Amino acid sequence: MENSDIKKLFNYDITNEKSIIERAKLLKGKSLNEILVSSPLSKQIINTANKGRVGNLIEKHWFGIDNNNLSEPDFKEVGIELKVSPIKEMKSNILAVKERTKICRINYQTLVNEEWSESHAKSKLNKILFIFYKHDFNKDNWETQEILNFRLWSLSSDELIISSEWFKTKDQVISGFAHTLSERNYQVLAPCTSGTGKNIAQPNTCNQALAKERSFALKQPFINFLWDTLNDSNVYESIKDNLDLSSNDNLELQVLSMINNFSGKTINDIAKLTNAPILSSKNAVRSVIMKLLGFKNESSKIKEFSQLGIQIKVIPIDTKNKTLFESISFPAIKFKDFAHESWKDSGLSLDLNKILFIPVSRNKLLNRDIKERVLEKAFFWNPSITQEKLIKKEWLTYQNIVKQGVKIDKKPQNSKKGYVEVTSLPKESSTEIIHMRTHARDSDDRDVDQFGTSIVKHSFWLNKKFVNKLIKNSLNS
């Protein structure tokens, strides 16, 4: 279609950034069906099996751009690439980006000769117009999915980390190890498997090893940060600014050394040294740590941790044995959603992406006072390849049971209701790393599964024994 035709039919100037943004603004609140209905083009049957369907629909029926597989940006005159990103409801009231955003396919043969400034990836990354829509996994509701918001993002602010990860991928391909690439070794721009999953040839390999087909993708936490700051950017503070760091490379080490400088001290001592108030709430310890890390507001979110998908867990341990009192919980799942999730995009997979554990010890019997608790040695953890495989296996076991329908028996016991509900879900003792367990206000705080069965709210927990091993390893290292 000619640009002049686009102007006539779609009422905006495809060669002008402002005009494109004005057009994008009108998308807010519209359902996919409304977009189709308002389209000046003839409708076609949408193939709901096509993963690019939402993007294609918006490109074609809202912006008048023909679907293509050219390697130039969608709005080529202004160098803007259009990406749609599904938003899912993680827990009530909290909306988050569902998955990574694919940028472009990696061509191993040509990548090795590319320069960053002229690369295929950079041409797609320079400027991206993200369009966020509310995802519905039920295909029958496909057309009612609604556009929530949009954001124009420029590479410049994050080019350092993104280009360095592009080079990291390139270097590995140059050295003939494209077959050992893994998304897990990257923080923002990652080579993730894509396409049909088949294995293809790579240059420079010495044993003819085939590599999986991959694409560059911006990882979920990074996109989620862009989404989250649309709504309220004030809740974030930068830890790099607070600690005066120059790059992401040593972020973790710097954070650790900052915290571990104070290990062995009581919360009271630390609060005094950092001029932090001690709150009466359960996150009192966390608040003190935030002050220690230089945060002005102890309830701020940490910008870089959000972008990199790192979360902090302050974990109570016993002074003597340095072991957990309890397993560690994550937010409650929603049974209906859990039955439909894929492991990679699951809530748990994101929660386990990377964790900063901050153990705080107390005497099991005597010491109830938060002030007297002692900061122990903090450490980062993310699942190793072996651990992740096991976690995924255990997660799938739970998912399969939920898919079939959880069985619930009432067993008499001396509780409020006179019985406890025993489910067919595996217990902690029969798993190694994670288990599922009730997580509710009380036994009337319930969820409903896809069969209409009422069940007490549950969440995933990290097994006590497993985390105890992590603590031990950290103390011995």
Add this chain to the structure above:
DNA sequence: GAGTGATCATGG
């Protein structure tokens, strides 16, 4: 005292 389902308590 480990294991497991139930429940408390705070702050947003």
Add this chain to the structure above:
DNA sequence: CCATGATCACTC
């Protein structure tokens, strides 16, 4: 009020 971090409490 509700989600969640934290912990309780009953049974074996």
